[in-house]
Amino acid sequence: MRTMKCSAAFLRLLAGGVLACYSLSLPAAPVVLLEKARLAPSDGAPDGGFGRSVAIDGNVAVITANNQQATHGAGEDLLGAAYVFERQASGAWIQTAKLTTGDDGDLYGIDVAVGGNVIVVAAVFSGLAHVYEKISGSWQQTAVLGSTSGSGSGFSVAIENGIIAIGEEEPHGAVLYQRQATGWVRIASYENGFPLGDDEYYSPRVDISPNYAIHGSWGFDSDPPHLSTAYIYKPGPGGNWAQPTVTALTQPNGPPTATGWSRQVMISANTALIEGYVFRPDANGQWRFETIVPGASQLDDDEVTILGFAGAYRYAQLHRRTTSGDAWPVRAELAASDEARITSMSSDAGRALLASYRSPTAAAYLYEVPSNLNRNALVEDTFQDGDAVGWVTTPGSTFAVATSGTSRFYRQTNTTGNAAALWQTTPNNDQSIQADITPRAFDGADRWFGLVTRYSDANNYYYVTARSGGGIHLKRMLGGTFTTLGTAALPVTIGATHRIRLEAVADHIRVLVNNRPVIRVRDSGIAGGGQPGVMMFRTQADYDNIVVNENPAFTAFVDDFQLINFDWNAVAGTWNRVDTGTTWVRRQSDLTGGARLVTIGETLGDQIVEADLRPTQFSGTDRWFGLMARYRDDANYHYVTLRTSGTLQIRKLVNGTAQTLVSVPFTVQANVSYRVRLEAVGSSLRVYVNGVLRAEAADASITPVASTAGVAMYKTALDLDNVVIAQP
Ligand SMILES: [Ca+2]
Ligand SMILES: [Ca+2]
Structure with missing residues (x-):
């Protein structure tokens, strides 16, 4: 008899200890996808920064490269480029162009948009948006937009239905251009929100759909504050974009945020995504807040697909709106076969494009999203x-x-x-x-x-x-x-x-x-x-x-603490990033009670959690340290404890009540590093220390859906390093 995990079903313990599957209660776990194609620039992107921005539309994918060696104009950046890949009849993706201005220092490629046979590349240091069109089979520059006040400042670009939107810094807002017989003609200039002096945000993010345009205004924490606001523009009678109806949206739940909200805005037909908040117009055309999609980054033109970041950027989550329209569950987990850290993403027509700006190897990752998004049972x-x-x-x-x-x-x-x-x-x-x-x-x-x-x-x-x-x-x-x-x-x-x-x-x-x-x-x-x-x-x-x-298995989270990023939630304890002289660690120093650190970003399946745990001090007797898996909240998770009383225990916390599932002899010492691995796979729980299986137990009371993982201890100081969370 084998133990089964019913990913697409509900696991239930029957009389006699028999595990059975019921296909009624839980939705299937999301499918896990590796890239269909790996898009690598033919010249290896010699100036670095491949994946700075990505865009996909139909059979055209564009990936920009810009290393931005020195930010904010304080020095020179390296030559930016936009690499164009096109899907061939064979299904292969082939690089068909490398676009560049030849100027090093314009931050060309900070943003990119593609729609049909038009590509727009933003170059914010020069304040320009470069427009390319595919003419007689080759990509040719047909316009350079911007450079004067009110004409767009080259930070954020979008295109849809033959209309280009460009963010404008001063006056603050967005500018629209339309392709006409004479070329690209400015048809509207929207001025709203608060222009920001901080050159980190040159102008608002913009997006455009066939029936709306949107830009976000960062806001300013002054007295009175200029609230972060997203402005939605609906063209007037006859499709006149110059005489729009304007809707201003602030953060809907709780007091509106003064700064930062509406930094990321996207609009597709009748759906808007603003900092992960989904809005839709009601029957009267009034925009209504619907729900929050955590980690959301990109809204697809289909209005039912959202791509978002997860697991400290080690993979992307693809959300699909339910047919009833009231939720956006994760339906696919997109990982790179080489564990690349994901920094940018775009999706269109059942395809997704991810890239890793920080990767030492220049590559982008193209996914074909299948129609069946249910993960089969493990x-x-x-x-x-x-x-x-x-x-x-x-x-x-x-x-x-x-x-x-x-x-x-x-x-x-x-x-x-x-x-x-x-x-x-x-x-x-x-x-x-x-x-x-x-x-x-x-x-x-x-x-x-x-x-x-x-x-x-x-x-x-x-x-x-x-x-x-x-x-x-x-x-x-x-x-x-x-x-x-x-x-x-x-x-x-x-x-x-x-x-x-x-x-x-x-x-x-x-x-x-x-x-x-x-x-x-x-x-x-x-x-x-x-x-x-x-x-x-x-x-x-x-x-x-x-x-x-x-x-495929994938690595959902990696942290060796060499970078300053903090992709964690410090639930309890005192956590600092410390240089030990040989490496950076995350140090917990509070000896007065429990300390817990959990990752930001949930995984949707089984978990293998591994870390170097080096206790440095214990206060009192029977103190412990260990790892947590299937952390649903602070009252529900599985965990392992390595105890000064000479045992190692696999335990569960269910609705705040702890229970020991198994206890085995194990000796711990201060200032010794232990490589601990806790596995929660199906109904099995296993603990390895330094590669040796030390304890195992069976428990099906915490189902493997939407959970994080982390580190826990009690009245113990500890150095944490080299955390890896994988999904088998
Ligand atoms: Ca380290
Ligand atoms: Ca066995």
């Missing part, structure tokens, strides 16, 4: 039930469930050749399998243990091998001939547990070690079919905690 086998139901072994294999202490696992002891066990159910073409693998003996040199996906027969499958002499290789067996697709370094030690994952998701074939990708290739040699499983060659090995699912 299956896990811990072998704690003592059987191996669900596994089919290949001839020449000798598998049996074995026991050591309280742990049960799947042991293979035959060393005459290849040995394998396959997961019996027929999964989707997308297959991921991860396991804790402990080699026990190699029969000779150059032996290996690993995992398989898309295993149709002994001659056709993907596999990963951890080699007896060290190293890990990703291979493909096709028609009986093997090919090595990629390699990475890996210490391989008899008796040590190796956490390895192999994924075949679309043509992304990846190997993860310790929940981080180490080998990534695109390969379509084996497009689908077959089974996932475990495999080894003339090696005795133990397999445990096997997870089989169809989605």
Whole structure:
């Protein structure tokens, strides 16, 4: 019997301890997507800053590059550029142009917009918006707008339906241009809000839809304050943009904010998104606040899709408006296959474009959003039930469930050749399998243990091998001939547990070690079919905690505290960023009570939480420190405690009431760093310290939806470092 997680359903414990799925209560978890295409500039973006701004419309994607070496005009920035990619009939995205002004210092590319055959690139230091049109198959500059008062100041640009909107600093507002026979003609100039002296915000953000234009006004904290306001313009009779009806919106719930609200504004047909606040006009045309979408950044033209930041920018969330229209749940999680930190995003017509301005490797990531956004169920086998139901072994294999202490696992002891066990159910073409693998003996040199996906027969499958002499290789067996697709370094030690994952998701074939990708290739040699499983060659090995699912794993959150960013919520305690002399850490120094630090940004599935925890001082006896997972709120989460009383405990807090699920002996000392990993996968909870499984428990009382994670302690001072939160 295996434990099941019912992602698309409601997990319920029946009499007799049987887990069952009900498909009534909970919506399905969102699908996890890796990029369909990786868009890399043909010249590698030599001046850096690729991904500063992105825009996608139809088959055209534009990614700007600008390194902005010195900000605010205090020095020179490097040459900006806009790279144009177009989708070919084959489905491939090809770079078709690199646009540039040739001037270094105009901050060309701070913003970009594309609509049909028109691209607009903003250059705020020169106060200009450069307009390009695709003429006879090539992108040509057809106008340079701005530079005089009231003509646009090149900070924010938008285009829709043949009308360009440009933010204007002085007078404060927006300027509209329309393509006419003679060229781009200014048709409206809107002046509203408070012009800001601070050159960090040269002019308001703008956007335009076929029936509305919008700009935001930052506001000013004076007496009386100039409130942050978003101005919406509806063209007058005959579509006259020069004589609009104006609506001014301030922050709707609670006292309006003086500064900062309406910094980010977007409008699409009859929906406006202002700093994550969604507005729509009612039957009388009055704009009404509807709801808040946390982290929201980009509103799609379809009016039902919002892209937002999540997990300290390690992935993006795609929200879809429900058919009843009253909510915007997350329906997809978009991650880059190489864990890039996401800094900019755009979406259109079922595609999303993400980029990482901060990435050392210049790339943008193009996603095709499928029609089915439901994540399929994850299956896990811990072998704690003592059987191996669900596994089919290949001839020449000798598998049996074995026991050591309280742990049960799947042991293979035959060393005459290849040995394998396959997961019996027929999964989707997308297959991921991860396991804790402990080699026990190699029969000779150059032996290996690993995992398989898309295993149709002994001659056709993907596999990963951890080699007896060290190293890990990703291979493909096709028609009986093997090919090595990629390699990475890996210490391989008899008796040590190796956490390895192999994924075949679309043509992304990846190997993860310790929940981080180490080998990534695109390969379509084996497009689908077959089974996932475990495999080894003339090696005795133990397999445990096997997870089989169809989605790629992704790293939702990483923090080594080297950057000053604080993507956390300090729930309790005194937290400071401290330089220890060798690295930056986040230090908790309050010894008077509990201290908790949780991440900003929720994940929607299972969690693997890992960190270096170094206690420096305990006040009193039976003090503790540890990690939290599935943190729903400060009264509901799972956690592990490493205690000065000599135990390690997995606990849960449900409606404020704590309960110990398992307690094992474990000794902690001050000023020793512990690499602690807490896993909450399906109904399983596991704790590893320094890579060794120390305790496990089963609990299904906190369902894995919309939760954060973090660090907790009680009357303990501690240095925190190298936090990683992954979703398997
Ligand atoms: Ca086990
Ligand atoms: Ca650090």
